[in-house]
Amino acid sequence: MFAPFLTPAYLPFAIAFVVMIGIGLIEAIGLGLGHLDLDGELGVDANGGVLDWLGLGGELPILIWLTSLLGCFTLAGIAIQQTATALTGAPLHWGLASGGAFVAGALLNTLAANGLARVMPGFETTVISTDDLLRQRGTILEGTARRGSPARAKVVDRHGQAHFVMVEPHDDADALRSGDTALLVRREGKLFFALPEGNTLLQSI
Structure with missing residues (x-):
């Protein structure tokens, strides 16, 4: 058949x-x-x-x-x-x-x-725009993100949908390691910059 x-x-x-x-x-x-x-x-x-x-x-x-x-x-x-x-x-x-x-x-x-x-x-x-991921927290999935060396992160938007983006630390001295949580604060094209969870700027958020 x-x-x-x-x-x-x-x-x-x-x-x-x-x-x-x-x-x-x-x-x-x-x-x-x-x-x-x-x-x-x-x-x-x-x-x-x-x-x-x-x-x-x-x-x-x-x-x-x-x-x-x-x-x-x-x-x-x-x-x-x-x-x-x-x-x-x-x-x-x-x-x-x-x-x-x-x-x-x-x-x-x-x-x-x-x-x-x-x-x-x-x-x-x-359906959200890429900028809607700003001010959301993401989790580094693998590797270590440093300035000039981004790492892959998972971000869950307000609808519960997972997005996978490339992230670098916002500050030159920071490093985001696998499992770390960070706040996305700005982006350039498809690259996001984030503050680590322990940053003093986030303690009141």
């Missing part, structure tokens, strides 16, 4: 299906990779234009949007190959079928993504 889906004609759609399942599992176990600040990261207006047409204007989590796109691509590809087989007795070449499936899948995903954005309004409340 599933043998045709392992042939070269169906291979792109089988791969897309496997990737879709993998991304769905990542989103389901909550690794915090699903939300992107499209305004801040891409420097475009996410409330209109091409992002709105693609279904990203409503701040739908990017992994859910991508999962939907892969699903639409897979369904469109299988439909194209099944139709071609019924009409000609053989499926199309995988390249030709993939091109048609990409166009059809993108159009179908526009409807699907906009529909998902309407029925999943809760996601909009968890």
Whole structure:
């Protein structure tokens, strides 16, 4: 029954299906990779234009949007190959079928993504800008952060969502070691600067 889906004609759609399942599992176990600040990261207006047409204007989590796109691509590809087989007795070449499936899948995903954005309004409340991580405490995960040598830290925002950022000490003399907690006080691009928990400036916070 599933043998045709392992042939070269169906291979792109089988791969897309496997990737879709993998991304769905990542989103389901909550690794915090699903939300992107499209305004801040891409420097475009996410409330209109091409992002709105693609279904990203409503701040739908990017992994859910991508999962939907892969699903639409897979369904469109299988439909194209099944139709071609019924009409000609053989499926199309995988390249030709993939091109048609990409166009059809993108159009179908526009409807699907906009529909998902309407029925999943809760996601909009968890999309934050990068600056919202300032004045939040983070925990150094590995290594030692020094000036000029950042380390990876985990920060949990006000919605309970985990973010992973690179951190350096705010002061030249400080060092942030694995397991230390620090307050993010400023950022330059994607790099954050933090005061260690024991800093005297934080004792009254």
